[in-house]
Amino acid sequence: MHKFLLIVKELENLIDNHTFKEGDKLPSIRVLANQYKVNKSTVIRALNDLERRHIVYSVDKSGYYVVKSTMIPNYEEEGAIDFATSSPDSRIFPYLDFQHCVNKAIDTYKQDLFIYGTPQGLPSLLNIMQKQLANYQVFTKVHNLFVVSGIQQALSILTALPFPNGKRKILIEQPGYHLFIEHLMTYHVPVIGIKRTSRGIDLGELEEIFKTEDIKFFYTMPRFHNPLGCSYSTEEKKKIVALAHKYDVYIVEDDYLADLEHDTKADPIYAYDDKSRVIYLKSYSKVIFPGLRIGIAVIPDILLSVFTQYKRIQDIDSSMLSQGALEIYLKSSMFDRHKQKIKSFYDQRSQLLHAALEQQFIQNGDLFTFDATVKFSLHTYIKLNDTIPANEVIRRLKRKSIWIEPIDKHYLPSFPKDNLLKLNVSLARMDGIEHGVGVLINEIRQTAAAGHSKFP
Template identity: 30%
Template sequence: MYGFAERMAPLNGSAIREIFKLLGDKSIISFAGGNPSEASFPSEELAEISAQLLREQGGRILQYGATEGWAPLRESVAQVVAERSIRSTPERTLILTGSSQGIELFTKSLVNPGDVILCEDPTFLGAIQTFRSYQAKLVGVPMEADGVDLAALEEAMKTHKPTFFYTIPTFQNPTGCTMSMEKRRRVVELAQRYDTLILEDDPYGGVRYEGKTLPAIASFDAADRVMHLISFSKTISPGLRVGAAIGHPDLLRKMTINKQGADTHTSNLSQAVVDAYIRSGQYFEHVQAILPPYRAQLAAMLKGLESFPAGTVYTRPEGGLFVWIELPEQIDAQAMMDEAVQRKVAYVPGTFFYPDGGHKNTLRLNFSASTPEQIERGMAILKQLIEEKL
């Protein structure tokens, strides 16, 4: 009855939407979402900061703002990305309504229908949807434990001449894998050699439980081929909707024009709150404080996995919110989902994260939304179910 645009044709979120409906059912132990824990939100601190900001700068905050972002935040973001060895300036920074907006604006600025985007295989579902909405041709490049398979990436760049390569190098969604330092360097070299761009999406970098922070891909980028995206969704709150894009001003200018049409600017109040939180130093203390509970949740999940049937392979992430599992070949994680839900456990079948589907024996588990006790129980139920299927 409604004549939808052609670009809507490849989009069907239905299967995954069904799973997310389950998240409202409190009796289900859900490993399906990707939400940070509500217990981690600094509500009191933000309430105080907001009240003070509104009292002192109400006129400015409640007025329309600049599309590029709240000027003080465009400066203070530099403190956050410095940890990743990126040197940012306000001119190289565009504030976003969540990093997902960066994926959208970058794609809209660069991609014509039929253009190729390379992505990791598997990759973030939201990005797949956005790329498809611009009628891009998506080509997945296989992942290895230390990030994308470089030989396959080079071959794909040579063959497909992509507009850009989309990567989530740190605690990747969905696998939890982190790209090695050497690969980060090499990926930039390849982009340079094959004259393509890189969209580096890094919303999880701040959430590290062990090991050392690696320099971002963008830090190796002397030729301005990388657009780096950060997000405050996992380190402060996703509801504030604040992220940032850091890259060449020419690219940001086009993205800014598209942002004008999308939302004029990100909420001034959200931006001012994030800025004040960073400048007071509370942000960095807060990030340290949210790590121990997540670390314990991840440990509980990995412990549960130890006794999974032989032939189960899983990642051991050093941060982020997800563990990725490959079950023995004969198990279909999508088909198993109904029974898992009857037994009150939910997860996301891995097939959804592959642009071309397949990989039926994979699944993604999130640990941030469940207590260690729930994780122990949920993992025991999953293990039992898998054993029955074998």
């Protein structure tokens, strides 16, 4: 890594972790040059990069200071700890980099961005995405790629269109992605659930469902499952693909957090298919920002024509301006730099949460269990002793300004719910995670001592 990039990264981390707080003065150029054993011009280059992105500002003859943010969420101002929100932290959105890309896109494409495009997407962006997807072991042709307005749009289209197997029901993991569950319920789509835990799913049960039920496709989050945080093993992925081929079922793979993966050998389910059964979906919401509303769908040849038709009817095309800006962002060094930054940002929080849960489990293992394998995910959970009602714990925590969201919406209404508390670290303050977990466990113990029954 270049010296100036190392300085940029370390100063950003110190600011993110509140070592340098808003309004604080940074060490002088001379001090930083001595600290990093570089010349002053390298330090100035790093500080100019931070200033260009409005992270620091300079005062003539005084030095550099941390910018005061106007985007601090209210829960931080109130001292609350948010384990509920799964949205990305707005403080690390690449505002200025992406603003540059938008301006560059307008200059580059001019009027092309302000007319209707094609249902498939901006051709130059598709070429970039094809090359990028190869980094995730998703090897596909450009004609199989579709830009979609977020993963939700792709799921909506796939749910509505007829599949070659002529089947009607959707199979989803339980718990699972709550917005897709809401979509299925709203449109009265026939749906079946299969239980997923930290140990995965029962492959015998999966085979029985594939064999006996009218399953159109199986929707799954193999990597960093929401809300559990766990991932399938390579062997599980291979067996799921084999069962899909054996029983004429399609797989819809939601790989929304692929950019946060640490294991270079962890390939998606798509990598074990022959490109005929697995529909691969990837989002840019978590790694860039949700308002971008751009995702990518890899569609098998046999579904290309009908997917094109349904997408054209639904929205003609996705935002051409967003697509043009994303293309410039992806092919520049900005995306890779931001990806490393956001991975480091979330890793620190994930590891703090894991360590805090591990320590509490040693002392309070009679109250809860947790998945010790989940160390680098935005999502995780704890499973309460069956005599302790999760909703009562959540109610008590709210009085202590610790926010946890009920797990209920992640289940189909008719599916048996586990006694879980889901925990997200996207917006949890670094300096509040350990304290928040301590209060959480104390409230669990207080609830247990009060003799609450899980069932009224």
